[in-house]
Amino acid sequence: MKITINGKETALAENPARTVESLLDELDVAQRQYISVELNGEILERDAFGNTPVQSGDILEFLYFMGGGR
Amino acid sequence: MQTTLRFDSLLVHGGLEPGPAGATSVPIVQSSSFAYETAEALEDVFRGRAVGQVYTRLGNPTTEALERRLALLEGGGAAIATASGMAAITTTVMTIIRAGDEIxxxxxLFGGTFSLFRDTLSNFGVTVRFIDPLDLEGFRSAINEQTRLLFVETVGNPKLDVPDIPLLAEIAHQAGLPLIVDATVTTPCLATGxxxxxxxxxxxxxxxINGAGTSIGGVIIDRGVFDWNSQKFPHFEQFYKKYRAFAFTARARKLVHKDVGACAAPFNSFLLTEGIQTLALRMERHCSNALALARILKRHPKVAWVNYPGLEDSPQHTIAGKLYGGRYGGLLTFGTGEKASAFKVINGLRLAKNLANIGDAKTLVIHPASTICADYNAEEKALMGVTExxxxxxxxxxxxxxxIEDFEKALDSV
Incomplete structure (x- = not known):
């Protein structure tokens, strides 16, 4: 399936169990505690990372604090 | 790997990343800004899509190395290095409070912080109530609907009173308020946040932390444990939603620290990463020298009184011993009965330097009533424990x- 992460189209293996949390693991995203996630233009609550499924066509933004990355 | 190291090893290795050409000290990145090959790459950093440097007011690789180490030393969290200790306090408080709030x-408190709270913040509609830090019930009963934070020092300077910080934390948390602690005097060596x-x-x-008196700096360490999801902090809502535990650091970085601009200079951050490596060794000596001098002064005929939490008869001895692992810090105060003889002692010292600082490798003295506390009235001086x-x-x-010889000779001149 294909999703868009930070403006880049990304192909991922099909995995119906994939959540935002597991995707962060899968992509080995650094400095996880300082990242916010937007899913299809909406800010995703941090508590929802683990139970929000990632579906084909989703547009995700992983955003660090501006400047210096923190 | 780094987080599993013990404290004294973290002082040396914490947050250190491999340097250019195998360098083992933190490189000084003396650059105001950072160039990107493409407009898209810089846009990504500005938007937060990619980690990167933009401008040294917002972040700098040398300063980030210092921040990583200091955060590890306090037991985890996120750190922001600032231009001075006062900048750290100002940025912290301004991130949390708004006009109409109370502290x-x-x-x-240290005179600089007292002045910030009493004189500067009052111009912005903030009320600060000052309470004896040993009066826990006083703190508890002073909390009202407008209170937004509690602020204390681990050891009052120069009063050397030692509040029971864990109990104050309990009082703050029961009221849904954060406890901000200035731990300059104890350092993460004697107790972590x-x-x-x-x-x-x-x-x-x-x-x-610097240890050699070579630069001015400060740091804010957000332990990422306070729950900002509260009606008391509606201005944290967006930050809480996005960053949860690190809502404070996000708000500070994205607003107050960025806007106030009291950033650490890269060269100063380098000096701090060098200096901090020997902190544990130095603190041991600062503490043992203080205890030795306190004992000598205590029985000196020309000394009227000595205040050092390490002395067994100090009212602070038990709590200080419990909170700081039987180490009592490198500060002591003493009196000779009057201002004139205090000046004689200071003028008679040869090794100890008469200046407005603490925590140097060199022994330092000052007469607070005529210098760092000169602007305060008698009542305020009394609250700060400053006598003539x-x-x-x-x-x-x-x-x-x-x-000891230096002080004995100086006392002979009285």
């Missing part, structure tokens, strides 16, 4: 025998 603060239960720790890094005969001593790491 509960220790009445024995985690062990004290502080939510946010600030330090003037100019002091023991008080001499503050910041013990250095010299051979204790030389320090």
């Amino acid at each position: 509960l603060a220790s009445s024995s 985690a062990s004290l239960g502080a939510d946010i720790v600030v330090h003037s890094t100019s002091k023991y 005969d008080l001499i503050r001593v910041s013990l250095g790491i010299e051979d204790c025998r030389d320090i």
Whole structure:
């Protein structure tokens, strides 16, 4: 399936169990505690990372604090 | 790997990343701004899509190395290095409070912080109530609907009173408020923010962390444990939603720290990463020298009184011993009965330097009533524990025998 992460189209293996949390693991995203996630233009609550499924066509933004990355 | 190292090893290796050409000290990146090959790459960094440097006011690789180490030393969290200790306190407080809010603060604060709270913040509609930090019930009963934070020092300077920080943390948390602790005097060596239960720790890094009196700096460490999801903090809502535990650091970085601009200079951050490596060794000596001098002064015929939490008869001895692992810090105060004789002692010292600082490798003295506390009235001085005969001593790491001889000779002149 294909999703868009930070403006880049990304192909991922099909995995119906994939959540935002597991995707962060899968992509080995650094400095996880300082990242916010937007899913299809909406800010995703941090508590929802683990139970929000990632579906084909989703547009995700992983955003660090501006400047210096923190 | 780094987080599993023990404290003294973290002082040396914490947050260190491989440097260019195998360099083992933190490189000084003396650059105001950082170039990107493409407009898209810089846009990504600005938007937060990619980690990167933009401008040294917002972040700098040398300063980030220092921030990583200091956060690890406090038991985890996120750190922001600032231009000075006062900048750290100002940025912290301005991130949390708004006009109409109240702060509960220790009445024995360092003079600079007292001035910020009493004079500067009052111009912005903020009320600060000063309470004896040993009066836990006083703190509890002063909390009202407008209170937004509690602020105390681990050891009052120069009063050397030692509040029970874990109990103050409990009082703050029961009311849904964060406890901000200035731990400059104790450093993470004597107690970490985690062990004290502080939510946010600030330090003037100019002091023991630097260790040689070579630069001014400060740091804010957000332990990422306070729950900002509260009606008391509606201005944290967006930050809480996005960053949860690190809502404070996100708000500070994205607004107050960025806008105030009191950033650390890269060269100063380098000096701090060098200096901090020997902090544990120095603190041991600062503490043992202070205890040795306190004992000598205590039985000296020309000394009227000595205040050092390490003395067994100090009212602070038990709590200080419990919170700081049987180590009592490098500061002591003593009096000779009057201002004139205090001046004679200071003028008679040869090794100890008469200046406005603490935490240097060199032994330092000052007469607070005529210098750092000169702007305060008699009542305020009394709250700060500043008497006309008080001499503050910041013990250095010299051979204790030389320090003692210096003070004995100076006292002979009285």
